[in-house]
Amino acid sequence: MTARLETALTRLAGVRHPVVQTGMGWVAGPRLVAATAEAGGLGILASATMTYPELEAAIAETRRRTSRPFGVNLRADAVDADERGDLLIREGVRVASFALAPRRELIGKLKDAGVLVVPSVGAVRHAEKVASWGADAVVVQGGEGGGHTGGVATTLLLPSVVDAVDIPVIAAGGFFDGRGLAAALAYGAAGVAMGTRFLLTRESTVPEAVKREYLARGLTGTVVTTRVDGLPHRVLRTDLVDRLERSGPVRGLVSAVASAARFRRLTGLSWSAMIREGLAMRHGRDLSWAQVIMAANTPMLLRAGLVEGRTDAGVLAAGQVVGVIDDLPTVAEVIAGVVEQATETIQRMGGLAMADR
DSSP states (O other): OOOOOOOHHHHHHTOSSSEEEOOOTTTOOHHHHHHHHHTTSEEEEEOTTSOHHHHHHHHHHHHHHOOSOOEEEEOTTOTTHHHHHHHHHHHTOSEEEESSOOOHHHHHHHHHTTOEEEEEESSHHHHHHHHHTTOSOEEEEOTTSSEEOOSSOHHHHHHHHHHHOSSOEEEESSOOSHHHHHHHHHHTOSEEEESHHHHTSTTOOSOHHHHHHHHTOOTTOEEEESTTTSSOEEEEOOHHHHHHHHSOHHHHHHHHHHHHHHHHHHHOOOHHHHHHHHHHHHTTSOOOHHHHHHTTHHHHHHHHHHTSOOTTTOOOBOOGGGGGOOOOOOHHHHHHHHHHHHHHHHHHHHTOOOOOO
């Protein structure tokens, strides 16, 4: 039997291991989430790229695949965030995670219904804010992480947040094995969250050709670009990304408008609903309308790569750990390997002793 590391995260979420599979858009569906839950970790469904009916169906399918706890990642700025929160409450979903800080009122409603609220943060002040609003835990992502990211390394951001809040802190950005879990625990974290490592598993629905594209990359195989949606976004270096980097603002804006139209057709959202989401996205953030429109690029470009397998026309979000991953194990093998290696590392470190002076 796999060793067990009990932490504040495992006690809080009711999972066996302090390992979280992040809610990656177009990737974290029922198959991957259920496999994570069955292996003892906390799997998170990605709902930002799902319509409301699709989310209902995904939760139901995950329930059919596993009876263990799992979570759903919600967009805090979505126009139907409250309705999706109500769905989680009705379905008894254990965890609601957020990429942006949810409103204090939504945190309260979810907590009152017994749903754990776990926002992701990239700065100490954000962690302090959501902790003061009642969040149950936070995921702290350093600059090494894939997708939208900040500029502070996990090794500096993590201990800063651990020192600033008194709720469990989950470390993300740069984790892929048990040594990383042991290091995160040493910093005071309650567990680790991994995205790229879970994307590169057998249960991941990403096309095999795309997985091979990831596996071929080295440590310098990613780049942080603002050309995808106007915000810092860590992705694989590809010909498309190089073209986006060279494109001017007008060309990027025209492409974004076209992407918005495709996204509207795919999701069934009306233009008025998309405008409302744009207004919500701008609220409290220093974003131009051009950046808001460019944000439509994200779901469509990610879908082209991660669902359709079009590496020539899609964007592939990736953490820097892609450069040290060279295999496609099962989810169960990933989690068991991480926990066993972490346990061995902790035991080995415990055997070290300072020599008497």
